Amino acid sequence: MNKANVKVVKAKTKRVLNVLITYCILILVAFIFFFPCLWLILASFSKSGSIYSFDGFFPAQYGFDAFKSLFTDTVMYNYPRWFANTLFIAVMSCILGTFLTILTAYCMSRFRFKSRKAMMKATLLLGMFPSFMGTIAVYLIMTQFNLINQHWGLILIYSAQAPMGYMVQKGFFDTIPYSIDEAARIDGASNFTVFVKFILPLSKPMLVYTALTSFTWPWSDFILPKMLLIDKDLYTVAVGLMSLGETEFARFAAGSIFIAIPIIVLYFCLVKYMINGMAAGAVKE
C-alpha cells in the first residue's frame, strides 16, 4: 500500500468517525427530549390511576381505562366540556388576535404617523415583562367590566395581548416591496384594497404563523383561566386537569396527550401555506 492510499483510507475513517459521533450526540439529545413525552404516553395507558402504583419508573399494567373514563366519567370531571371550552376560547382568540396583530403590523409597516416610533419602542419594552405581571390589574379590570367567570373575558384578554407581538409580522410586511402598494394605489386601489388584495395574499405564510401562535397560547395557558374562571363547567383543559385528584394521574396523562391532537391537526392543515417565496417575481431584487 503506497502513501497516497494510506491517506485516502485515513480520510475515510475520519469521515465515518465524524458521522458516528454526530449521530450519537443527536440520538442522546433526542432521547432526553422525547423521554418525558414517552413516559407521559406510557403513564396514560396505566391501568391503575395513581402514580404510586407504578412498578418502579413505569406503570405496572397497561390498559385504555384512563382514556375511557376521561370521556365517560363526566360527573365530577367533565373533560369533553373542558375541551369544548378550550377549543371555543382558542378559536375565537385565534381569529380576533390574528386579525388585530396583522392590522397592527400592517399599520406599523406601511403608515408613517407621529408617535409611530414611540409606540413601537413602548410595545417592545412592555413585551419584555412577563404577561403574568399584569394579572392582578387584569383581574381588577375584568371585575369592573363584570367579565369574571366568562369565556369572553378570556378571549378579550388573549386577543388584546396578541398584537403586542406584531414585530415578526411587521418584519415580514417590510419585505413586501412598497412599490407594489404604490403601483396599486396609482391603479386606483384604496389602502383597504391594497391590504386585502395584495398584502394578505402575499403574506399567507405569516398569517399561518400568526394564527398558530395565537391559537396555541390560549390553548395551553393556565394562569389566566385559573384566575378568571370559577365554575368547574367553564374550566379550560389546563385548569381542569390540575383540578384532578391525586389518584387520577393516568387520567391527567391521557388528558394532556389528548390536547396535543388539535394543534397537530392544525399544523398539518396549515403547513402547506408556510412556504417561502410568495412574492417572487414582483420586483427586481
Add this chain to the structure above:
Amino acid sequence: MANLSLKHIYKVYPNGAKAVNDFNMQIDDKEFIVFVGPSGCGKSTTLRMIAGLEEITAGELKIGDTVVNGMEPKDRDIAMVFQNYALYPHMTIFENIAFGLRMRKVPDVKRYKKDDNKGHRAGEPVLDKNGQEIPVMRKYNKQELAAKVNEAAEILGITEYLKRKPKEMSGGQRQRVALGRAIVRHPKVMLLDEPLSNLDAKLRTQMRSEIVKLHKKLETTFIYVTHDQVEAMTMGTRIVVMKDGFVKQIDTPKNLYKYPANKFVAGFIGTPQMNFFACTLKKSGDKVKIKFTDADAEIAVPYAALMKTTPHYLDGNKNVILGFRAEAVSLDGAGDAKIKVKISHSEELGTETLVYGDLNTEGGEDTRIIIKAGGFRQFEPDAVCTASLDTEQIHLFDAETEESIMPRVPEFNYLDCSVKGGKLTFLGTTETLPPAISCADGKGELLIPVSAVKFGGGIKAKVTDSETVNGKILLTLEINGSRLYALSDKERKGEVSIGIDYKAITLRVGGSEVLPMPRINCLDGALIAEKKDGATVYCLLIGGEKFAAPEEVYTKIFAATTGRKAFNTAFRYEWDAYGLSVGENGISAEVEGMLDYGEEKFARVNAGGQTLYVKTDADLSGTVRIVPDAAKVSVVESERRIRIV
C-alpha cells in the same frame, strides 16, 4: 393627453433636507420629457410628486387645468412604471394588466337586467319620467376587460404570456407587463421611473426605441426619469437636467448639447466629457486672448465668436472656465486657434479614436485634454502635437458659480458711451438722459440689459438676425454698424425703432456710476387671522399694519406650512415697484427722494430701515403711507427659503 404645469414646486423633508428646490416647468401635451441627473438630484422625487406618491411641500402642480396638489394618485389619471416593475406577484399577467381597469368605472346609462313582462328587453336603457336615459357609473364587463387587455398586450407583444405569473417571465417581459399595466388605462400622463435600468445593455437599447415608438403611438405626455444621459438624449423631446434638487437646465437635447447653461450640464451631457480649463479672458481690439491658468498656453479668438460673453469677464483678471468638446479640437490643423498638446495615450473605438493628452508638456490632471480623431489612427505616446480649436464651439463658465457667461440670451449689451450736458451718446446716437440719472460728463461704458431694449422709441435700428430661445425671440440689431441684442415677443424684420428703459441701465462715466433701480421691494412680515363680522379674515402683517390677503395667497401659505404653524412663521413679502402705491392706510415711510425717468416717476422711500421704490405720479415728500397690493404679492418663507406664491 394633457399638459402639466409645475410652479415653484418644493419638497422639504421633516428633517429639513430639501430634495427639490423651486421646480418650474410647463409641459405641453404629447411631449416626451426626460428628467436626468446623478443619484439624489431629486428627479425621482419630482416624478413621485407628480404621481401623488409624495406630498408637495410648496408650489402648484396642474395636470390639464386642474390643480392636483392634494389629489389622490388614482384621481390624477396618471400611470406609472417603476424601476423594479412592481408587478402583482400573485396575479396572472392578465390580472396584473386588468387590475387598474377593474378599479375604475365607466359612464353608462341604467339598463334593464332581465326581460320583463312590460316588453322591456335585457340591456335596454331604463327611461325616467321625462323619457330621459338615467346616467350611472358601472364597472367594465368581462368582454371590455378582455378587449382592452388584449389590445395593450398586442402593442407590447406579450399576448401569449397572459396566463403566466410574473415569476415565470424574464426581466424584459416583466418590464413590458409593467408598461402594459400603464398603457391599458389610456392615462393623461405616463410616468416612467428609470424603467430600463434593471435590464442588460442590449435589451435596454431595444426597449428604449420601443418606448419611443410607444410614445408616438399613444400620443400621451410622457415623463421619463433616468440617470443615463444617452437615454435622455435619444428619447426626450425636452430634457430637464437636475443636480442637488435644483433644475440646472431645461431644453431640447440639441440645445443642451450646443448651449449648456452651466458647467454641470456641459460636463454631464455628451461623451467623452467636455474638456474644461481654468483661464482668464482679455479683450484687446477685435480679439480676445484666452490665457490658460494651469498651462503655459494662450490662444487668441475673434471677439465676434465671444460676442455674447458677459462683459466684465473680459478684463483679464476674472477666473473663468473654458470648455470645448472633444470634437471641437482636431489634430489635422483645421481650426483657428492652435495649442500644443502632449499625447499620453489613445483609445480606439472603431469609428473614432479618442486621444488623451495634456496641455502641460510635463503632464497634470488639470490640463487633461481629450481629442476626437478619425478611426484607427496611431498616435505615439509622449509626442507633442499641435491641436487646433474651432472657436465657434467654445463655452465659457464662471469659475465660482459655474454658470455660463456666454448665455444664449446675453444678459447685457456692453457699449462704449459718452455723456455731455445730460445727453448720452452711444452707438452713434444721442439721447437725453432722464432727470433721475445724473452723471458727470465724460467717456465711459454703458450696460443695457437685453430686456431693457424696448420697441417703439427714438433710435432706428436694423434687424440682422433672429433666433427663438425658450419661446422668446432674440433679435440681433445693427445700429450705425454696431451690434445690439434685444428680446421680442414677436418676429420682427427690417427697420425697427427702439428705446431704452433707463431704470434698468448701468452707466459708468468718469469715475461715477449710476446703478439700475432695484426691481424687487422686500418687506418682512407674518400672517395673522382676524375675526371680522363673524368671518375669519387672513391678513398679511407688515410693520404693524394689516392687509387682507386674497384667498389664493393664504391657501398657498397654509398648504406650504402644514405641520408648522403658518401664524408663527416669518415670511418675506416681495413686490415690484408697481405693486406698491401711496395711500391713506399703509406702512409709514419717509420719502428719501424722487426718481424721474421721463415717462415714469418713482419715489424712493424708507420704511423702517427698508428702502422701497414706489411708482407714483405726484412729487412726494415728508412722511407717506405705502399700501402694498396683496394680490400682486410674492411670498417667500424666510427660514426654509421656500417661494410659496
